[in-house]
Amino acid sequence: MKVRVWDIPTRLFHWSLVAAFAGAFFTSGTEWFLEYHTVFGYIALGLVVFRILWGFAGNRYARFSDFVGGWRRVRDYLRQAATLKPPRYLGHNPAVGWVVLFMLIMTVSLVATGIITYSGEEGRGFWAGLITRDTGIFFREIHDFLAALALAVIVIHVSAALFHDFILKENIILSMVTGTKEDPATWSERVGHMRPVDRPSSLRLVALIFAAILIGLGVRFLPPQERKIRFTGEVSEQVKVVTPKGYTARIKPDPKWKEECSPCHNAFHPTLLPAASWKRIMDGLNNHFGEDVSLDPATRREILDYLVSSSAERSTTEASKKLLASIKKGEVPLKITGIPYWRDKHSEISADVFKRKSVGSEANCLACHPGAAVGSFEDKDVHVPD
Ligand code: HEC
Ligand code: HEC
Structure with missing residues (x-):
């Protein structure tokens, strides 16, 4: 029984x-x-x-x-x-x-x-x-x-x-x-x-x-924030920053930044450099890596405010935290690609890969990181083009 x-x-x-x-x-x-x-x-x-x-x-x-x-x-x-x-x-x-x-x-x-x-x-x-x-x-x-x-x-x-x-x-x-x-x-x-x-x-x-x-x-x-990045440019993960009040908030891209900082390279996401770096870059636009990219004061101010408000210190992403942690005290890097963490993460990629037509240079983040435009650099989204 x-x-x-x-x-x-x-x-x-x-x-x-x-x-x-x-x-x-x-x-x-x-x-x-x-x-x-x-x-x-x-x-x-x-x-x-x-x-x-x-x-x-x-x-x-x-x-x-x-x-x-x-x-x-x-x-x-x-x-x-x-x-x-x-x-x-x-x-x-x-x-x-x-x-x-x-x-x-x-x-x-x-x-x-x-x-x-x-x-x-x-x-x-x-x-x-x-x-x-x-x-x-x-x-x-x-x-x-x-x-x-x-x-x-x-x-x-x-x-x-x-x-x-x-x-x-x-x-x-x-x-x-x-x-x-x-x-x-x-x-x-x-x-x-x-x-x-x-x-x-x-x-x-x-x-x-x-x-x-x-x-x-x-x-x-409850599902964790889905962050599927398809290669169509669709990105649903929202890179966030901590506001001065302590809340986390989505980053709204500034239209002037998009317009002025993307003709020569893809606009680098603000979360990739510390505020001091952005200040120095925006102070030196008349000699920007050999180019004169001077802006009128109001536009310069708007872009600077945007970059500083979402700089690496404010960002909640792992990339920001690791980039920041690897910068030596007192240094103010002007290049993301010069930061030790960046160098370390890309040390295994040969120079030829960066020279490929589909890539062009180290600074063309978007070629390999489909989420680069919104500051997302997840390992598993990386896709090195042929
Ligand atoms: C007239 C073209 C031009 C414009 C406009 C321009 N840049 Fe650049 N930028 C360059 C060149 C050239 C480099 C050097 C690229 C290299 O070394 O591969 C560069 C490099 C950079 C880098 C360093 C990239 C790295 O290697 O880590 C940053 C950051 C940057 N620019 C920010 C900006 C910002 C912010 C703006 C908008 C205010 C801007 N740029 C507008 C030409 C431009
Ligand atoms: C030629 C392709 C290529 C280019 C261009 C490139 N990367 Fe990467 N990146 C990679 C690869 C591949 C990895 C993965 C390395 C690994 O698995 O550890 C990576 C890793 C990273 C990581 C670490 C991600 C993590 O979660 O550990 C960051 C952050 C990053 N890249 C940022 C950038 C930025 C910013 C730029 C542009 C200035 C850039 N990359 C340009 C190929 C590229």
Whole structure:
């Protein structure tokens, strides 16, 4: 005789969380999949929020009150398990109850530290512009540590499940798929329940509706800022700057800048140089790399204001932060292509490539970076033309 133990939401949650963790695991460690990595993180967070609600409003065996007990219970259970004679639980045993709690807390902590890292280091995600690069780097360490801890607990959890299946012959892994277990009435011994049977709560419907709303909101708002740059020149990632008030804001290109600074080369995005560099460039227009590109004072002022208001210091992009960090103290570079970070990133590209007809010069950023016009230089969008 079989009895139903795990309701569908609990099972779906369990395997979806497994999938989200696996996804996050396989997309970690390389920037190329960073965006997908964050999607898995957001999904895991949504799942956990649902599971917490379900822990109060779900079916009996899904509820925290059914499986979360004190340390003494866990200890006794582990002792009995060591003798290979632990009591059988229809729902979660006290030990795995703690694992469930741990995984819920761990997921929330991982996502939180992940978002801080993403915002600080990459200048993307919820808190872009509000978190410094150093904070981002610091939280990455915590994020990595938590991930290793989670992995260790997952290994223990899976080993324990295998122990139940193969040594205690309880077949619990399959029960998380089918939802059913052997009826305890047919077990001859060792039946352990933490609470007497009670009726499922009527809050369940509320929780389900709430979950549906959450999923809806998640689909609408949670995907990381899509930043697909197609080679049609369509760019949806918006490079942002921090305004003097501390908000992050999109950069509105200045029409005069577009007009005056693009006849000879593509207009270089303001986020690529520090304010001091822009000032010096705009002060020396009568001898601009050998050319006289003087402007009337009003136009010069407007362009300068625009360049300074969105200079590298204000920018939230990784390129700006890294360019700035590599400039020696006291130096005011006039060329982006002279900044150590730029040199370093392009050191493997041979001079012939820059001389190609399709490129022309190092300064023709747009030839290889389709998002250059809006200040976007993501690694994975790079496309060196033949
Ligand atoms: C008459 C043509 C002309 C105009 C107009 C012009 N530039 Fe330039 N600019 C040049 C030349 C030539 C170079 C040197 C390119 C090189 O070394 O490959 C240059 C280089 C630069 C560089 C350095 C690029 C690098 O290699 O990192 C910056 C920054 C720059 N210009 C900004 C501006 C701004 C801002 C304006 C608008 C106010 C502007 N330019 C307008 C001709 C022009
Ligand atoms: C001939 C093609 C080419 C040109 C021209 C070029 N780049 Fe690049 N750039 C690349 C390649 C390839 C990479 C990737 C290097 C790597 O994978 O580490 C890159 C990397 C970068 C990065 C680092 C991106 C990241 O996320 O790590 C920045 C920033 C950048 N380029 C800015 C510029 C700017 C600004 C210009 C124009 C002044 C420019 N590039 C001109 C090919 C080019």
